Amino acid sequence: MIQELLNSGLHWEKKxxxxxxxLKISGSTDTDIYFVENGSVRxxxxxxxxxxxxxFGYTGNIIVSLDSFLSGKPSCFYIQAIKKTSVRIASKRxxxxxxxSSDENLKFWNSILEDLVLQQLEREKDLLTSLPRERFERVLKRSPKLFQEIPNKYIANYLRMSPETLSRLKKS
Known part of the structure; x- marks a missing residue:
């Protein structure tokens, strides 16, 4: 369905x-939605x-500062390229x-939002899980590609552990 979105006639600017x-700094309002063609962001x-x-977002992901995109208000979030990254950008409008423009497109957007809510709930569970090993195993099971796309220092931050602890867990 994402490929259909990219080929839909919606204006996507490549950058x-x-x-x-x-891509976005704290205090700004995000009026764009991004499709990561290549690379990775945090x-x-x-x-x-x-x-x-x-x-994180990497090749094939749609990313956005969702709080700002939905509310039209400034966000405290930054979106930063981790490595050289190509994105397609569409305006909110x-x-x-x-x-x-169609029920099918609206259903597609609803499915993206539902997926984001479920991902956020999983993320909250990760943060409430006290043992680093459990957090690591949950994320590894859910997003194995993350460990191929994102440097360990960022994954460690995401998992709320030291890079050394992450390294130990990956070895065991």
């Missing part, structure tokens, strides 16, 4: 981001002086015109 370049916020990664 490349260098490693560490920001969505994070700052907690005092510490980064807190909440999500164009995207909403597309999803409201």
């Amino acid at each position: 490349e981001f260098k490693r560490n370049e920001f 969505i994070f916020m700052m907690d005092e002086n510490e980064e807190r990664i909440i999500r 164009d995207f909403y015109e597309f999803i409201h």
Whole structure:
């Protein structure tokens, strides 16, 4: 269905981001939706002086600062390229015109939102799980591709553990 979205006639602007370049910064309103053609990104916020990664996106994923995209208000989240990343960007206005143009498109958007809610619930369960091994195993089972696409230091942050603990868990 994502391929249909890309070929739907919806205007997608192609853009490349260098490693560490920001697609979106904290305090800005996200009025775009992104399809990652190649590469990887992280969505994070700052907690005092510490980064807190909440999500990753890599080849084939649709990503967005959802709080801002839905509310039209500024978000505390950053979206940053982890490595050289190519994305297709559609404006919220164009995207909403597309999803409201047919029942099938609206169902597709609802399925994306439902999937995001379920992913977020899984993420919350991960954070409530106290043992690092359990968090690691849950994420490995759910998203094995993550460990091929994303550097360990970012995965460790996402899992709320040290890179050394992650390394030990991966070896065992």
